[in-house]
Amino acid sequence: AALPTLNKAGSVTFISAVSAQIAAPGVAGIGAINGMLLTVAPILAVELKPLRVNVVAPGVIDTPWWDFLPDEQRRAVFAEYAGKTPVGRIGRAEDVAEAIAFLVSNGFMT
Known part of the structure; x- marks a missing residue:
């Protein structure tokens, strides 16, 4: 539409x-x-x-979506996922926003 x-x-x-x-x-x-x-x-x-x-x-991103887990369990889940990533950490909302801003602003990427 x-x-x-x-x-x-x-x-x-x-x-x-x-x-x-x-x-x-x-x-x-x-x-x-x-x-x-x-x-x-x-x-x-x-x-x-x-x-x-x-x-x-984006994968696993530290956002309020994960608030359903108690703090200790959330930290353990994040540590497990971080260990599986090449950068050694989970993502932040800012990481996703920067990727989106790049795609929207770059006239070549599709």
Whole structure:
């Protein structure tokens, strides 16, 4: 519905999540949606060109979403995930914002 109003020199950036790539109880619905975003973004990039289409799937990010875990358990989960990443830490909201800002501002990335 918004397509006619979008600037053809602009971009659309979707936000996905690691739930698209993990098998964890309780994430079937959100995992399916996030998996769809990872699948549809490159297709839309071709179909809607020259409009740029991107998707950011940042992994584990320290946000209030994790507040359902007690502090000690959250720290343990974050430490486990951090140990599996090349940078040795989990992400911050600022990391995701910087990635999105780059994609929106770079006229070549799609």
